[in-house]
Amino acid sequence: MLDEPQMLLIVLLVFLFAGTVKGVVGLGLPTISLALILLVSDLPTAMALLLVPSFVTNVWQALSTGNGEAGQTLRVWRRVWPFMLPATCLVWLGGQVLATVDFSYLTRLLGVLLVLYSITGLAGLRFDINRLAAGWHSPLAILVGSVNGVLTGMTGSFTVPGVMYLQALNLSRDxxxxxxxxxxxxxxxxxxxxxxxxxxxxxxHGLMSLSGLLPAMAGMFIGQKIRQGLSAEAFRKALFIALLLLGLYILL
Known part of the structure; x- marks a missing residue:
């Protein structure tokens, strides 16, 4: 069992690395930090430690992308709120499972989600929701949001199937x-x-999570500098391969 100074050092290094990844490709901080901390801790602790850096950096991302244009932010929100509402509110339902089921099963479930996310990313799989009849858009958003919320509460992973759904909306990059x-x-x-x-x-947990905020922000700054001289696509593939290996390690 790690003592507090060792755990603090790991938290600082993990969020520096995860923030750097986020600075280069725009995502990955919650997923990477959760997977790496899980190698030395239990699932609820790993979930708790990612909260402050994840919340602050992603609020920053949500508000700053698009040069702070309020019109774009409102336009995006109107497009995605039927998905976001259940994705947020049903986290508590997954949390009830977390409180009652053996953590080892949920840890393996997280491994499965990481493997699925990595495989779809490496394969370049993309779906197009706009091809569906208009009447299916809202029910699908509610269904996918509900699944994402429950899985978030069970495993701490925000990405599957939520990121794939957002990509399928064919939004602009910003x-x-x-x-x-x-x-x-x-x-x-x-x-x-x-x-x-x-x-x-x-x-x-709160204090240790807070300690990861500055390294995460520093990592984002470093990652943005790296992005200027590095192929984001090559880095993204390396990220998916790393997450695939982490997922397999956690699963097996």
Missing amino acids: ELMQAMGMLFSLSSLGLAVTLQGNGMLTAE
Whole structure:
């Protein structure tokens, strides 16, 4: 079992790395930090530690993308709110499972989600919701949002199937970045409320999570500098391969 100074050092390094990844490709901070901390901790602790850096960096992403144009932010919100509402509100339902089921099963479920996310990313799979009849859009948004919310509460992962759904909306790059920022920040908030309600979020967790904020912000700054001289697509593929290996390790 790691002592507090060792755990603090790991948290600082994890969020520096995860923030750097987010600075380069625009996502990955919650997923990477959760997977890496899980290698040295249990699932509820890993979920608690990602809350502050994930919430703050993604609120920043949601509000700053698109040069702060309020019109774009409102336009994106109108497009995605039927998905965001259940994705946020149903985190508590997954949290009830987290409070009653053996953590080892949910940890393996997280491994499955990481593997699925990585495979779809490496394969370049994309869906187009706009091809569906208009009457199917809202029911599908509610269904996918509900699944995403429950899985967030069970595993702490915000990405599957939510990111794939947002990509299928064929938003512009800036709009997609804002939508993902909204999803990750709202999911972080829902997860914080759920963990607190289940007695799994302590003051110690909160302070250690807060300590990861500055490294995450520094990592985002570093990542943005790296992005200027690096192929984002090559980095994205390397990220998916790393997440695939992490997922397999957690699963097996």
